């Protein structure tokens with residue numbers, strides 16, 4: 557198992573290019589199942605989750621040729637409609653194949669994702685929506701089975717806006733008979749990206765990016781090309797790292813309008829943030845100020861940036877209250893940040909963070925993807941050596957993280973524990 561070693565304290569200076577969005581790439585790859593035509597996807601991030609989705613598509617019988625940031629996919633000869641436990645347990649987003657499989661082949665069997673470090677993450681809304689579309693759903697032996705001769709359009713109301721749930725239903729409804737309306741849909745940019753790809757392939761979708769999405773089902777889709785949008789969470793992570801180290805960082809190839817809530821909070825914290833068409837410049841001219849943050853569905857502050865913001869507030873002047881409203885127990889990074897000297901009190905779904913003058917490097921353990929990003933950001937600003945263990949979480953979603961941070965002047969490297977043993 558690898559670990560990341562950071563000698564904190566260097567100001568981050570320079571430009572960093574953002575990769576494609578993992579959370580866009582995953583549904584886009586899953587959606588290739590909806591037709592037999594060739595799909596060419598570019599700006600795919602080289603991260604483990606994307607490779608896992610490629611592997612899952614391969615198991616189903618899809619032809620995937622993946623090179624660098626481009627993949628050519630053809631789902632003409634699918635021979636299985638089952639997503640096995642061994643894969644789903646490593647990546648919950650595997651559930652994204654459920655909608656496309658049942659819509660095109662009339663059946664799907666997908667392992668029910670288990671518990672996870674950020675609390676209970678049910679898929680009940682995915683299943684209730686598919687049932688509304690006419691699928692017969694059952695759960696047996698740890699697997700979800702969905703069956704339908706042909707899905708039919710329906711009006712679906714989501715109790716909570718769910719990102720992958722909206723994506724699953726949008727994909728399924730694209731091949732249903734008649735019109736589907738998804739109400740209280742999630743509005744994340746990744747949903748708009750998926751909708752645009754589906755529309756290029758013949759789907760009829762309106763309203764993606766608003767809370768009501770209307771889908772007029774068509775009898776078949778064709779192949780198509782698509783360039784994945786930039787990763788707004790990766791961009792936000794580099795900006796937080798820039799602010800935390802009092803650096804000057806320019807994040808390029810991003811969409812600033814996808815980052816508005818994050819940029820607003822960084823400004824409140826004292827950063828000078830300039831937006832241009834596809835880049836954001838950040839500098840920290842004065843003191844880092846405490847600021848309150850509440851995570852919310854898009855366009856609110858993203859839960860995937862919460863850990864990085866907590867790290868930042870640990871060094872800010874004053875007290876900040878960070879409220880997590882999207883996931884129930886997404887605070888695994890708190891104990892680890894305390895080991896670095898952070899003063900954080902947990903009150904239900906709120907964190908009260910009292911800024912300290914300094915954090916000190918320490919061995920810390922990553923527990924999930926974004927918690928790891930928070931620890932990295934803290935380590936970059938901490939005094940002395942931070943060793944982040946269990947970095948496979950980071951590898952699921954950040955492309956060439958150490959290389960990109962090193963280019964900004966960070967003293968960071970990966971130590972392969974396997975190499976050490978031999």
Ligand code: UD1
Nearest residue numbers: 579649676677678679680681682716717718719720882883
């Ligand atoms: C996606 C993102 C993840 C991000 C999250 C919230 C992907 C691959 N992952 O996850 O990075 O942190 O959105 O922005 O895109 N819920 C239910 N029932 C359901 C589905 C969800 O109650 O059937 C609840 C969840 O427990 C949570 C809330 O809805 O409290 C939002 O979750 P959801 O948007 O579904 O998250 P994911 O799509 O899993």
